[in-house]
Amino acid sequence: MKIKEIRDLLGAEVLAGEENLENDVTSACCSDMMSDVLAYVKDQGVLITGLINPQVIRTANMMDMLCVVFVRSKTPTDEMLELANECGIVVMKSDKRAFEASGILYSNGFAPKTEDGNV
Amino acid sequence: MSDAVKFHFEVDGSDFSSAGAASVMVKKKLRQLGYPPDIIRKVSIAMYEGEINMVIHANGGTADVEVSDEEIVITLSDRGPGIPNVELAMQEGYSTARENIRNLGFGAGMGLPNMKKYTDSMKIDTVVGEGTTITMTVKL
Ligand SMILES: Nc1ncnc2c1ncn2[C@@H]1O[C@H](COP(=O)(O)OP(=O)(O)OP(=O)(O)O)[C@@H](O)[C@H]1O
Ligand SMILES: [Mg+2]
Numbered sequence: 001m002k003i004k005e006i007r008d009l010l011g012a013e014v015l016a017g018e019e020n021l022e023n024d025v026t027s028a029c030c031s032d033m034m035s036d037v038l039a040y041v042k043d044q045g046v047l048i049t050g051l052i053n054p055q056v057i058r059t060a061n062m063m064d065m066l067c068v069v070f071v072r073s074k075t076p077t078d079e080m081l082e083l084a085n086e087c088g089i090v091v092m093k094s095d096k097r098a099f100e101a102s103g104i105l106y107s108n109g110f111a112p113k114t115e116d117g118n119v
Numbered sequence: 120m121s122d123a124v125k126f127h128f129e130v131d132g133s134d135f136s137s138a139g140a141a142s143v144m145v146k147k148k149l150r151q152l153g154y155p156p157d158i159i160r161k162v163s164i165a166m167y168e169g170e171i172n173m174v175i176h177a178n179g180g181t182a183d184v185e186v187s188d189e190e191i192v193i194t195l196s197d198r199g200p201g202i203p204n205v206e207l208a209m210q211e212g213y214s215t216a217r218e219n220i221r222n223l224g225f226g227a228g229m230g231l232p233n234m235k236k237y238t239d240s241m242k243i244d245t246v247v248g249e250g251t252t253i254t255m256t257v258k259l
Contacts, residue, residue, distance in 0.1 A: 035227035038164060039211075051224045055171070058139035059224075061146065062167045064160060079136070111172070 001025060001109065003067050003090050006046065009104050010094040012069060016081040017090035025068050028110045030102045034059040046110070048101050054080050061087045071098045124152065124186040124225065130170055132197075134178025135223060141182045142167035150181035152186070154259075161237040161257050162191050169195040169253055175220050176200070177251060190239075193255045201247035 004021040007014055016023065025045030031037050032051040037059055046067045047060050052074050060068050061083075067090040070076055076084075077090060083093045094101055126148065140228050146163040148252040166182065175197020185192045196211035202208045214225025235241045238255040245251040 032224060033221075033227055034224035035229045038168060039227070039229035039233050053223060054136055055139050055224060058143050058167065061143055062139075062160070062163045083143075096149065 003046075006067065006105065007092055009108060010069060010092070010096055012094040015076060015091045015093060017088060018069075020066065020088055020090050023090070024083035025066055026110070028102070031096050032098075037063065039072070044103070048098055048105075050074055050098055052076060052080070054083055055081070057083045057087065057089060057091070062090055064077050066090060067092070069094060069101060071096055071101050079096040089108050123147075126182075126184040128182040130173050130179045130182055130195075130197075132174050132177065132199075135174060136144050138171050139167050142170050143220060144252045147182050149186075149191075158191070158257060158259060162193065164211040165234045165237045165241075166195070168194045169193070169255070171225055172230055173197045174198070175223075175225060180250070188259070189259045190259055193238075193257075194252065195255075196250070196252040199248040201249055201251055202243065202245045202249050203244050205245060208258070 003023050003025060027044045028046035028048060029041050030048040031045045032049055034055055041063060047063060047065050048069045048071060049056055050072050056068060057080050070093040073095045075093060081091060130141055131168040136211055142163050146159060146168060149159045153157055170182055173195055177197035181195030183194040205214055211232045212228040214226050214228030234255060239258045240256045242254045
């Protein structure tokens with residue numbers, strides 16, 4: 001799925017990385033714990049989170065993620081958006097809650113990937 | 120044989136918002152140098168976990184990355200409280216981080232095991248009351 005389709009499914013507003021909306025992603029994860037994202041996530045293209053701090057963007061960058069969705073209308077700071085633009089990460093915000101946003105992506109074919117590549 | 124490439128960073132322990140910035144910089148440089156994505160990911164995740172640890176547990180320190188033909192060596196050095204029981208600290212889920220750290224998205228006790236997982240070797244030199252130096256190697 002293209003990142004711009006995620007935007008449409010979640011009714012989200014794109015705040016950074018607009019030039020990468022055509023990129024393809026196939027999997028997503030949802031967490032407010034960056035420790036868990038770093039430890040358990042593998043080859044996930046999208047991070048759904050309600051946490052606001054620069055480490056969210058840096059963690060996504062470390063994990064080679066392509067897109068971060070902030071839920072519950074949480075608004076990232078200018079510093080975070082600048083960082084995302086530098087790293088080429090698409091940032092969007094949605095008024096949906098994490099559970100709902102995850103459910104929408106899941107039911108549209110997104111699946112979590114585990115360590116061994118299984119779903 | 121080409122010359123080794125070296126990076127040095129001062130990691131500010133008083134400003135959480137900058138935590139992880141050195142690792143982002145290293146990732147960018149390694150990409151520019153054309154290293155394979157899986158190598159870059161290993162190095163950057165291991166360094167990032169260690170960098171965040173220095174900020175949340177040790178009031179900052181220094182980070183050095185040395186790239187040679189055979190390997191990438193990451194050295195993280197701090198003058199923090201030291202780690203009293205390394206074996207315990209290496210266990211998944213062991214953390215002394217409090218609520219305020221967890222509210223920032225860290226403190227699950229997964230960092231040190233993750234650093235070990237993503238590197239080919241990891242050495243922890245630590246003295247309680249003096250500080251900790253962690254040396255990690257990723258083979259090329
Ligand atoms: N540089 C350090 N100086 C002093 N203590 C440290 C240092 N690094 C780690 N520790 C100790 O080891 C424990 C385990 O570290 P680890 O990185 O595995 O987990 P964490 O940092 O608590 O949580 P997470 O990494 O999942 O966010 C820490 O809670 C802390 O007590
Ligand atoms: Mg840690």
